[in-house]
Amino acid sequence: MRLGVRQKTAVFATVAVVGLSGLLWFVLHDVVADELGDTTHLLLSLHGVSAYALLVAVGSLLPLHVRAGWRSGRNTITGVMATAAMAVLSVTALMLYYGGEETQAAAKWIHLAFGFALLAVFPAHAFSRMTRVIPDDEALRAKAGLVTPSAKRPLNEDKTLRDRQGDFHSTITGSNRPQ
Numbered sequence: 001m002r003l004g005v006r007q008k009t010a011v012f013a014t015v016a017v018v019g020l021s022g023l024l025w026f027v028l029h030d031v032v033a034d035e036l037g038d039t040t041h042l043l044l045s046l047h048g049v050s051a052y053a054l055l056v057a058v059g060s061l062l063p064l065h066v067r068a069g070w071r072s073g074r075n076t077i078t079g080v081m082a083t084a085a086m087a088v089l090s091v092t093a094l095m096l097y098y099g100g101e102e103t104q105a106a107a108k109w110i111h112l113a114f115g116f117a118l119l120a121v122f123p124a125h126a127f128s129r130m131t132r133v134i135p136d137d138e139a140l141r142a143k144a145g146l147v148t149p150s151a152k153r154p155l156n157e158d159k160t161l162r163d164r165q166g167d168f169h170s171t172i173t174g175s176n177r178p179q
Contacts, residue, residue, distance in 0.1 A: 003065060011061070012126070014054040019119050021047040026112060051093060058086055078125035085118040 003011065025043040069079050088110065095107035 003061075007057070007060060007065075010057045011054075014050055014057050015122055017050040018047060018054050019115070019122075021050060022115050023119070048093075048097075051089075055086075055090065058083075075125055075128060078121055078128060081121045082118060082125050085114045085121060088114045089118065 021043050025040060025047060028043065029040050066079065066083070069075055092107040092111035092114070095103050096111060099107055
């Protein structure tokens, strides 16, 4: 399911701000290892606030976008990976904020690993062509010997579930209307 312009803008903008602020904070804090004080604090604050905004934006995707994608079987691998990464990032963020010193070290590296992974998975999900992960019903029926595949159209043609149910129903009954 394609997102509306406002929803797409909100998701893309918050992902960009969260990703860039987290990446820049990591570079300044751990790679360069200079104590820039105010700069790293500002980046970490921006990262946290924008992460909350991202959780709201991602939450707005659950009722329609995620459900429709799951039902259609499109981009489910990258979608599940992105959703799981967001869940792990949310939990590790809480561990970083509220956990003790012993949990913060492990949570930091897990958070960084999943954050970097999400920076790769999110564009793969957002910009990939809508690919199906589950086989087409017609291909399954053909394999079972119930119907021969149509020579007029490819097996993975973009069809709604109702269209495919109508095709199956018309093959069985000769009628074009699903009951």
